[in-house]
Amino acid sequence: MPTQQKALFLLEPHGSFTVKDTSVPEPGPHEVLVEVHAAGLNPLDWKIQVYNVFVSEYPAIIGSDAAGIVKKVGDGVTSVSIGDRVMHSGALTNARGTFQQYTIVPDDIVAKVPENITLDQAATIPAAAGTAVLAFYNQPGTPLGGLGLTAPWDGGRGKYAGEPIVIVGGSSAVGQYAIQLAVVGGFSPIIASASLRNEAHLKSLGATHIVDRNAHLASAVKAITPKPVKYVFDAIALKDTQEAAYESLAPGGILLTTLEVELDRSKLSSDKRVTMVYGEVHAPVQRALGQTFYKYFTEMVATGELKPNNVQVLPSGLAGVPAGHERLKGNKVSAVKLIAHPQDTL
Numbered sequence: 458m459p460t461q462q463k464a465l466f467l468l469e470p471h472g473s474f475t476v477k478d479t480s481v482p483e484p485g486p487h488e489v490l491v492e493v494h495a496a497g498l499n500p501l502d503w504k505i506q507v508y509n510v511f512v513s514e515y516p517a518i519i520g521s522d523a524a525g526i527v528k529k530v531g532d533g534v535t536s537v538s539i540g541d542r543v544m545h546s547g548a549l550t551n552a553r554g555t556f557q558q559y560t561i562v563p564d565d566i567v568a569k570v571p572e573n574i575t576l577d578q579a580a581t582i583p584a585a586a587g588t589a590v591l592a593f594y595n596q597p598g599t600p601l602g603g604l605g606l607t608a609p610w611d612g613g614r615g616k617y618a619g620e621p622i623v624i625v626g627g628s629s630a631v632g633q634y635a636i637q638l639a640v641v642g643g644f645s646p647i648i649a650s651a652s653l654r655n656e657a658h659l660k661s662l663g664a665t666h667i668v669d670r671n672a673h674l675a676s677a678v679k680a681i682t683p684k685p686v687k688y689v690f691d692a693i694a695l696k697d698t699q700e701a702a703y704e705s706l707a708p709g710g711i712l713l714t715t716l717e718v719e720l721d722r723s724k725l726s727s728d729k730r731v732t733m734v735y736g737e738v739h740a741p742v743q744r745a746l747g748q749t750f751y752k753y754f755t756e757m758v759a760t761g762e763l764k765p766n767n768v769q770v771l772p773s774g775l776a777g778v779p780a781g782h783e784r785l786k787g788n789k790v791s792a793v794k795l796i797a798h799p800q801d802t803l
């Protein structure tokens with residue numbers, strides 16, 4: 458085992474990213490050291506750089522998605538073993554960020570990668586699917602919470618048969634997992650907004666109807682189903698998509714956003730709830746739901762219930778990550794997850 462590794466550091470608030478040498482972290486009790494073969498990029502990465510949010514210690518190693526090989530385990534670890542292929546969501550500390558060659562994860566929120574997917578595919582799942590899980594199965598709250606749906610492991614499989622759901626931004630990483638969780642719950646129809654070039658892919662995941670993201674959402678939804686829409690999941694959650702999502706929601710329904718609610722809460726109808734997901738399985742307030750998901754995670758992927766996003770691998774290992782961030786920031790990524798290979802860093 459090397460004692461030194463390469464990591465991508467965000468040097469200072471609003472600063473630039475640079476690859477530097479640093480020490481390989483040591484796993485403590487109930488921690489796992491993962492050799493990161495694939496690290497997924499997320500919009501959060503560039504938002505941390507631009508807005509200086511969520512990180513308190515600089516230079517910072519960030520990154521929220523990893524898949525790789527277990528290299529060491531701390532005392533008490535029984536969930537995984539050395540040599541296992543695993544996937545997990547990183548956290549925003551230097552030992553736990555995923556833009557490095559070796560990272561640490563707690564043993565209760567790491568899952569084995571089943572044989573049917575590659576490590577690149579696996580690295581698309583943890584943060585986005587974890588967010589969709591917390592969004593579907595957490596109880597509603599103000600401002601943070603979920604849709605309050607029954608999870609498949611609690612008897613929710615097929616429970617929502619005949620119930621419509623609208624997913625704004627179906628081709629986003631989070632939106633694709635939301636579509637698939639809607640399928641598991643039995644929702645029908647599953648209406649997703651996206652660019653129409655992504656229609657076939659989203660239907661292959663289980664969406665029943667795709668609405669052009671430039672169309673008037675509420676009218677399009679009404680043309681598809683006469684039923685009141687009680688669940689709307691806005692994976693994009695910009696002001697205009699929130700307004701369109703809210704307009705599509707029926708009285709008695711709930712809107713879930715992935716970004717802060719920009720609707721004027723004082724003007725919201727008392728019979729429509731709005732809540733925002735906090736997609737972080739590491740957080741103590743929702744760790745229990747995260748742990749439960751990680752127990753079922755491998756099986757859901759192995760059975761094909763959760764299919765990974767399509768991937769595009771960036772060149773130059775960790776040095777290629779900042780160019781990927783620029784593409785995400787410029788809205789130049791469509792229905793694909795950008796992946797870096799930290800082990801290819803020169």
Ligand SMILES: NC(=O)c1ccc[n+]([C@@H]2O[C@H](COP(=O)([O-])OP(=O)(O)OC[C@H]3O[C@@H](n4cnc5c(N)ncnc54)[C@H](OP(=O)(O)O)[C@@H]3O)[C@@H](O)[C@H]2O)c1
Nearest residue numbers: 500588626628629630631651652670715734735736791792
């Ligand atoms: N609250 C949390 O904890 C949490 C967790 C994860 C993510 N997020 C946030 O959730 C958002 C989505 O993240 P992500 O990783 O899933 O994003 P992503 O995969 O990078 O999103 C790219 C997709 O967004 C779609 N899109 C953009 N504008 C759209 C619009 N107006 N209508 C419909 N689709 C639109 C594009 O669709 P087309 O190419 O089909 O046009 C594209 O496929 C980000 O803002 C992220 O920061 C929040």
